Amino acid sequence: MKKRNMVIAQSGGPSMVINQSLAGAVAEARKSDAIGKILGARHGIAGILGNDYADMRRISARKLEAIAATPSSALGSVRRKPSAEDCKAIFEEFRRLDVGWFFYIGGNDSADAARIVAEAAQAEGYPLCAYHIPKTIDNDLRSCDHTPGYGSAARFVAMAFMGDDLDNRALGGVKIDVVMGRDAGFLTAASALARTAPDSGPHLIYLPERPFSAERFAKDVESAVAKHGRCVVAVSEGIRCADGTPVAARFAGGEKDSHGNMQLSGTGALGDMLAKTVKEKTGIARVRADTFGYLQRSFPGVASETDSAEARAAGEAAVRFALAGLPGGTVGIERAKGKKYKVEFVRKDFSAAAKTARSMPAAFIAKNGHDVTPAFVEYAKPLVGALPQVELL
Amino acid sequence: MKKRNMVIAQSGGPSMVINQSLAGAVAEARKSDAIGKILGARHGIAGILGNDYADMRRISARKLEAIAATPSSALGSVRRKPSAEDCKAIFEEFRRLDVGWFFYIGGNDSADAARIVAEAAQAEGYPLCAYHIPKTIDNDLRSCDHTPGYGSAARFVAMAFMGDDLDNRALGGVKIDVVMGRDAGFLTAASALARTAPDSGPHLIYLPERPFSAERFAKDVESAVAKHGRCVVAVSEGIRCADGTPVAARFAGGEKDSHGNMQLSGTGALGDMLAKTVKEKTGIARVRADTFGYLQRSFPGVASETDSAEARAAGEAAVRFALAGLPGGTVGIERAKGKKYKVEFVRKDFSAAAKTARSMPAAFIAKNGHDVTPAFVEYAKPLVGALPQVELL
Numbered sequence: 001m002k003k004r005n006m007v008i009a010q011s012g013g014p015s016m017v018i019n020q021s022l023a024g025a026v027a028e029a030r031k032s033d034a035i036g037k038i039l040g041a042r043h044g045i046a047g048i049l050g051n052d053y054a055d056m057r058r059i060s061a062r063k064l065e066a067i068a069a070t071p072s073s074a075l076g077s078v079r080r081k082p083s084a085e086d087c088k089a090i091f092e093e094f095r096r097l098d099v100g101w102f103f104y105i106g107g108n109d110s111a112d113a114a115r116i117v118a119e120a121a122q123a124e125g126y127p128l129c130a131y132h133i134p135k136t137i138d139n140d141l142r143s144c145d146h147t148p149g150y151g152s153a154a155r156f157v158a159m160a161f162m163g164d165d166l167d168n169r170a171l172g173g174v175k176i177d178v179v180m181g182r183d184a185g186f187l188t189a190a191s192a193l194a195r196t197a198p199d200s201g202p203h204l205i206y207l208p209e210r211p212f213s214a215e216r217f218a219k220d221v222e223s224a225v226a227k228h229g230r231c232v233v234a235v236s237e238g239i240r241c242a243d244g245t246p247v248a249a250r251f252a253g254g255e256k257d258s259h260g261n262m263q264l265s266g267t268g269a270l271g272d273m274l275a276k277t278v279k280e281k282t283g284i285a286r287v288r289a290d291t292f293g294y295l296q297r298s299f300p301g302v303a304s305e306t307d308s309a310e311a312r313a314a315g316e317a318a319v320r321f322a323l324a325g326l327p328g329g330t331v332g333i334e335r336a337k338g339k340k341y342k343v344e345f346v347r348k349d350f351s352a353a354a355k356t357a358r359s360m361p362a363a364f365i366a367k368n369g370h371d372v373t374p375a376f377v378e379y380a381k382p383l384v385g386a387l388p389q390v391e392l393l
Numbered sequence: 394m395k396k397r398n399m400v401i402a403q404s405g406g407p408s409m410v411i412n413q414s415l416a417g418a419v420a421e422a423r424k425s426d427a428i429g430k431i432l433g434a435r436h437g438i439a440g441i442l443g444n445d446y447a448d449m450r451r452i453s454a455r456k457l458e459a460i461a462a463t464p465s466s467a468l469g470s471v472r473r474k475p476s477a478e479d480c481k482a483i484f485e486e487f488r489r490l491d492v493g494w495f496f497y498i499g500g501n502d503s504a505d506a507a508r509i510v511a512e513a514a515q516a517e518g519y520p521l522c523a524y525h526i527p528k529t530i531d532n533d534l535r536s537c538d539h540t541p542g543y544g545s546a547a548r549f550v551a552m553a554f555m556g557d558d559l560d561n562r563a564l565g566g567v568k569i570d571v572v573m574g575r576d577a578g579f580l581t582a583a584s585a586l587a588r589t590a591p592d593s594g595p596h597l598i599y600l601p602e603r604p605f606s607a608e609r610f611a612k613d614v615e616s617a618v619a620k621h622g623r624c625v626v627a628v629s630e631g632i633r634c635a636d637g638t639p640v641a642a643r644f645a646g647g648e649k650d651s652h653g654n655m656q657l658s659g660t661g662a663l664g665d666m667l668a669k670t671v672k673e674k675t676g677i678a679r680v681r682a683d684t685f686g687y688l689q690r691s692f693p694g695v696a697s698e699t700d701s702a703e704a705r706a707a708g709e710a711a712v713r714f715a716l717a718g719l720p721g722g723t724v725g726i727e728r729a730k731g732k733k734y735k736v737e738f739v740r741k742d743f744s745a746a747a748k749t750a751r752s753m754p755a756a757f758i759a760k761n762g763h764d765v766t767p768a769f770v771e772y773a774k775p776l777v778g779a780l781p782q783v784e785l786l
Contacts (some may be wrong), residue, residue: 014563040786043563054786066784073557074786079564163691166465170407170436171472175687267668268661269685275660291661292570293683298556302694302783388693391432391459393447393467 004100005037011044011106013342014072015149016303017311018135023068024315026056044078071298087120107136108357115350132330140357145335151307152385154188154190161194165201173286176233180239185360201232208238210369218281249316273343304385317345341382397493400431404437404475404499407465408542409696410704416461419449453549464691480513500529501750503705508743524711526721534580535752538728544700544776545581554587558594566679571664578753582765584627594625601631602752611674654690697778710738733774
């Protein structure tokens with residue numbers, strides 16, 4: 001087998017464990033005689049187009065481990081859909097460098113970018129094995145029972161709500177926390193794992209999968225305050241009006257990336273608007289809103305052990321599939337049935353992950369539309385791991 | 394010595410280690426024959442006025458330790474300045490319960506509340522030994538080299554900026570993070586501990602101690618972007634215009650508590666306004682703002698070990714001072730001179746802590762007005778403890 005070179009890159013929003021996937025793929029590739037150079041393209045396809053690489057063969061094993069344990073995307077990231085022109089330029093670069101292996105770590109948009117590159121290669125008759133390695137804190141890839149990155153972000157969210165519920169117990173009133181998740185409510189739903197006592201918050205959980213009404217929201221808050229004397233609310237940044245318009249869209253800057261996604265994070269506008277709604281409609285005086293923002297995907301020292309190990313394994317699996325001669329595609333994660341938590345990594349076509357994302361299944365959403373079901377909690381618990389103990393007086 | 398009963402309570406904003414002070418004081422009191430009942434008043438003086446107590450003698454040692462390790466105020470908190478009428482009602486209650494020992498854990502407003510109660514007792518000829526136990530994440534008590542609660546909140550802020558700087562490296566642009574701190578910049582300044590490399594953020598740090606100008610801010614950001622290709626900014630929620638008006642005051646709801654403090658937290662308005670300023674004045678496209686909010690004072694599992702131990706020791710010291718027959722007052726914390734970090738707990742008059750708070754000394758603020766000095770970093774490092782390791786590629 002003729003040795004050919006490898007390019008690996010990271011794309012889309014960072015996560016706490018995306019570098020585990022990078023390290024897993026690189027460590028696996030370093031063992032193989034079929035792979036020559038291992039080039040880490042900086043900032044995704046922008047690094048390929050700009051000829052900007054880190055030499056991943058030269059990095060010491062110690063340094064590679066330290067990078068694996070570091071949050072965010074060590075190679076840098078990008079949000080860019082490759083155009084036909086980009087694809088042409090990418091092949092010129094791949095030809096020049098004799099790249100035969102291409103690995104792209106990211107979400108559904110990144111899976112689609114990898115697919116576009118792979119299909120263009122096939123059309124040009126250029127021999128290339130391309131793999132997408134799954135990553136998204138949103139947990140919205142159709143190809144995976146759960147996606148690497150989700151467990152750690154969910155762990156941050158659960159811990160944040162544990163602390164915030166204790167804070168709300170101390171001073172009372174209504175506390176609204178806005179959680180990331182453009183179209184899928186999985187991350188917001190993880191707030192339910194924070195509950196340690198029958199009266200623990202979050203007392204209300206709003207997901208993008210159910211239409212949001214400001215009137216009903218204010219009434220739900222009033223009921224919770226009547227019951228508990230206080231109220232902690234988890235709200236997805238992606239909540240939508242009955243007509244499908246994101247509630248935040250009217251308040252955010254209205255920026256869109258090249259995949260057509262609206263900017264929802266990096267602003268407190270939605271939380272502030274919801275706090276104003278509660279104050280105006282209920283007359284409750286102490287209403288506060290926090291927007292967890294980018295800490296959810298980058299806070300050091302909070303990564304879930306299971307998530308870290310699976311992100312690593314997903315990177316290794318992609319390289320193993322490629323070296324085994326399987327056709328390019330994505331790494332799916334399947335959960336074994338049965339009581340004991342166990343997963344399997346399987347090769348799937350790009351189409352299993354690319355483009356359209358998945359939402360929370362109805363079985364995970366409470367009938368009242370503002371909570372999750374026990375089935376969701378069972379689903380999410382092993383991904384997040386044991387949480388810190390808290391004690392009430 | 395006739396046995397008399399004890400009341401302890403928590404007041405003001407919660408912290409990650411305020412329960413360590415509670416546990417320290419309670420454990421110390423439980424050893425003494427001079428103290429009878431140990432009553433934890435719920436929600437500060439509101440619990441005394443409302444006759445709502447937890448029996449702190451009955452709690453098992455194991456449960457007390459678990460409470461100590463739990464963030465936020467286990468007894469609940471309150472923001473309430475005792476009026477003359479409140480004081481009268483407090484004595485009726487203290488007389489009824491034969492309370493001879495009163496401990497109030499909180500910041501400068503709580504020190505003032507304890508002083509008011511102590512002075513009113515003296516005026517009434519009621520024998521009462523009252524102690525304030527210091528707590529504030531703002532680190533603004535004049536009576537302490539540093540205040541219990543600060544080290545842990547500073548640790549959260551430093552870790553948040555470590556992660557957020559890695560996130561900003563990945564996707565670029567300008568990231569503004571708003572940090573708690575009404576009048577003192579200590580907590581915002583702790584963001585400087587996040588720097589691990591010469592080009593690490595935060596690249597700009599704005600404190601309430603220096604007048605803020607939107608024009609200069611936009612120029613500072615432009616310079617940082619020119620130098621690093623990106624920019625992470627730490628901003629105190631308490632930044633002020635040249636005339637002393639809080640920049641946030643125009644954007645927040647304008648709520649004030651009974652101590653006259655404006656609501657600055659629990660809203661993303663300041664961050665959003667600063668992001669808008671940068672976009673408009675510089676034309677930089679990707680500008681995001683996060684407001685760390687209440688997570689800074691309640692996130693579980695992030696507490697600094699030094700801070701936890703000192704919060705515990707401050708609670709113990711207050712009870713020791715009281716039992717030793719020293720006149721009521723507050724627990725001061727003094728740092729020993731010399732290379733090795735060491736502190737001493739000393740009794741001080743209420744006036745050392747009450748009412749006016751302190752600001753960052755000029756020696757801790759960089760001449761350019763948008764950074765801290767190495768002296769600040771040396772000051773803060775032992776309070777925060779060793780931070781997670783991160784590795785750059």
